[in-house]
Amino acid sequence: MIQVLLFAELQEKTGKAKIKLKAGHMTVTELKDVLIDKYGIKQLDKVMVAINEDYAEDEDRIQPGDTVAFLPPVSGG
Amino acid sequence: MENHLFEIVEEPIQIEKVIAKVVRREAGAITTFIGTVREWTKGRRTLYLKYEAYVSMAEKMLRQVGEEVCGKWPDVKIAITHRIGELQISDTAVVVAVSAPHRKEAYAANEYAMERIKQIVPIWKKEHWEDGEMWIGNQSETVSYAEGKPIIKGDKH
Incomplete structure (x- = not known):
């Protein structure tokens, strides 16, 4: 299980703040593709990703149990 | 580093209390940056703003900003409070207080901290106008990321 958190316009566009995905190991890019396919998100190029509150890159790997935030x-300020 | 130096709050920020966190005998200067809600941006009138944050990560990133600042200016002490929720025109959105032995470092460290907040702290602003609303961030009126991403790693000298 991977917990996905969405914020700001991503949260509004999908109507979801949290998504629980039954998924195993995958890269950030693979997870982005899942979100684009299933949740009507058009593009995530400019969106930053954090795995367990640390900024991550597209090629970083996600483990079951991770919380992945799309930012x-x-x-601010 | 003390955790309470870096806070995300929902209630109005008490500026004096943020400043009090950095008061110390070694300091000869305290700079305070107060970010407030502006009514007019590029000819458009804002009625009010709404800030949202990934609170736990935002506080962690504020602490990172503090660590970067102390890496670059070892003699300073810094405290940052950012407010979220609905804010009216002229409300205080953020306060950055820096104390240092001398004013130059206090000014420089404060400005650096504010720049980093705008780059790496997961807080979003939604502007509500008379004729609409929009999340700010990928818009030209704020910081634009040349490579599409903020610089996550600060330079620690």
Whole structure:
């Protein structure tokens, strides 16, 4: 099981803040493809990904039990 | 580093309390940056803003900003509080307080911290206008990422 967190416009577009995916090991890119296929998200190029609250790259691997957050470009301050 | 130096809060920020966290006998200067909600941006009138955060990671990234600052300016002490939720015009959204023996480092460290907050801390702003609303971040009115991604690794000198 992988827990996916969506924020800001991603959360609004999909209507979901959290998604639980039955999935094993995969890369960030593979997970992005799953989200694009299943949840009507058009593109995730500019979206940052964090695995267990650490920023990750596309080729990083996700393990079952991980929390993976999709973070649109930030605008704090 | 003390955790309470870096906070995401939902209630109004008490600026004096953030400043008090960095007061110490070694300091000869304290710089305070106060980020407030602006009414007009590029000719468009904002009615109010809504900030959202990935709170646990945002506090962790604020701590990282603090570590970067202390790496570059070892004599400073820094505290950052960012507010989330619905904010009205002129409300305080963020306070960065830095104390240092001398003012130059206090100014420089404060500016650096604010730049990094805008790059790596997972907080999002939604502007509500008279005629619509939009999440800010991938828009030209804020920081644009040349490579499409923020620089995650700060430079620690």
